[in-house]
Amino acid sequence: MNFSPLNQIHVDLGAKMIDFHGFYLPVEYSGIKEEHLAVRNTAGIFDISHMGEITVKGSNASEFLQYVCSNDINSLTNGKAQYNYFPNGKGGIVDDLIVYKIDDNDFFLVVNASNIEKDFEWLKANKFGDVQIENESSQYAQIALQGPKSQEILQKIASFDLSSIANFGFVYKLVLDNIQVLISRTGYTGAGGFELYLKKENAAYIWNTILKYGSSEGLMPIGLGARDTLRLEMGYCLYGNEIDDTTSPIEAGLGWITKSQKKSKMIDKEFLDSEMKKLPIKKLVGLEIIERGIPRTGYQVFDKNENLIGQITSGSISPITNKGIGIAYLKTDNLNLGDEVFVSIRNKMVAAKVKKFPLYQ
Secondary structure (H helix, E strand, O other): OEEOOOHHHHHHOOOEEEEEOOEEEEEEOOOHHHHHHHHHHOOEEEEOOOOEEEEEEOOOHHHHHHHHOOOOHHHOOOOEEEEEEEEOOOOOEEEEEEEEEEEOOEEEEEEOHHHHHHHHHHHHHOOOOOOEEEEOHHHEEEEEEEOOOHHHHHOOOOOOOHHHOOOOEEEEEEOHHHOEEEEEOOOOOOOOEEEEEEEHHHHHHHHHHHHHHHHHHOOEEEOHHHHHHHHHHHOOOOEOOOEOOOOOOOOOOOHHHOOHHHOOOOOOHHHHHHHOOOOOOEEEEEEEEOOOOOOOOOOEEEOOOOOEEEEEEEEEEOOOOOOEEEEEEEEOOOOOOOOEEEEEEOOEEEEEEEEOOOOOO
16 A cells, blocks of 8 residues: 555544555545535645656657657647647557646656556657656655635745746746745646645645645645546546546547647557547537436436437536536437436436536536
């Protein structure tokens, strides 16, 4: 079992702890609904130290990442981050990730906890030229501060103007007591905010200080449970649910970060170029339950004529609307936004409406 550098803090706060892909992490503190609403209305602080950090450096680093990543790495400027995925050479996805460009020869990759070693080996297997790849995940802690009051709270300890950081921008500067922190305006909640990367030995001090200064603003510690319901309302993909080695990134709605046509060389280039030109057989959509019921992963979805048209990849109840919501792959034949479909929940056909993302505005 891997333990976060903030583990004792979570235990002291009375968090309910679980095994999450080999990491011992808090799933909730005061309750998923309360934590979810705190992020939407004020602010929440998350320990996401399970995420992986991989550095890619060298004179061919940019060319290499342009080959292994889906998005256009050449469009990145220093101090900007970019959402990406790794095509797997078979039409599927190795992982989705964020690429941070420090400078032309220095990139910082943030990958999913379940795929750290897999991604590291994939990068090494495809390496060429002057490229150095290091898995530095064990050295870092990661803290997310999300919600409408996140900037106000973090500004209390930051030694520079946080409003200068644009969306998907980042800075690597000294903050409280000369602790070096990479602060990015990114997140997985749709509520706005920041993600902080820092050496693990400084994590407890920064966490406690943010919580201290934010408590008067309604800041709460948030567990994995609310993190999942927040991303579900936004329709954000979760690796292992919406995307994996067998799913088409185009069917998953990731065409917007697929820039194969701009590249002379890229893994799966020909396949992706072709996929971008045609209507996918199925696609990822949002569902809102009209009747009572909560959709769950694996539940089947049917049309009004009782034809099986897909299944749920993620589902829960929205703490905001108190309605069941889900993400599903559905066949595109005669599929339109607003259509009524039916989810099989405990052997009962429960009506739902096809919705576009996000499921919560």
